[in-house]
Amino acid sequence: MRWKTYLMIFLLVVFAQEVRTDNKLTIVVIKGFQFSAQEITIKRGTTVRWENQEQRQYHNVWFEASGEEEPDYLFPDEFYERVFDEVGSFPYRCGPHPKMTGIVHVIE
Numbered sequence: 404m405r406w407k408t409y410l411m412i413f414l415l416v417v418f419a420q421e422v423r424t425d426n427k428l429t430i431v432v433i434k435g436f437q438f439s440a441q442e443i444t445i446k447r448g449t450t451v452r453w454e455n456q457e458q459r460q461y462h463n464v465w466f467e468a469s470g471e472e473e474p475d476y477l478f479p480d481e482f483y484e485r486v487f488d489e490v491g492s493f494p495y496r497c498g499p500h501p502k503m504t505g506i507v508h509v510i511e
């Protein structure tokens with residue numbers, strides 16, 4: 404009986420990860436002073452995770468146009484996550500590097 408329990412747990416873990424990756428989590432890589440992808444379109448309720456993959460450069464993800472305060476810096480190997488519950492287009496930039504910009508389009 405025990406192997407069935409292990410198999411069930413294994414399948415649940417695999418299934419849960421697939422659902423999360425495919426439908427609920429989108430990753431934006433920060434590398435080479437760029438957000439990649441620079442423009443993304445996601446469904447409402449999706450989590451976006453910005454990962455700083457630089458060797459030593461810090462950045463941040465600042466939704467300045469939404470009237471928000473500049474957030475703390477993201478250092479290499481750190482990430483920032485945000486859930487988008489509202490439909491619309493949300494531009495952002497990197498605080499220390501104004502030329503680094505991105506936009507998140509949220510659809511129903």
Ligand SMILES: [Cu+2]
Nearest residue numbers: 462497500503
């Ligand atoms: Cu930056």
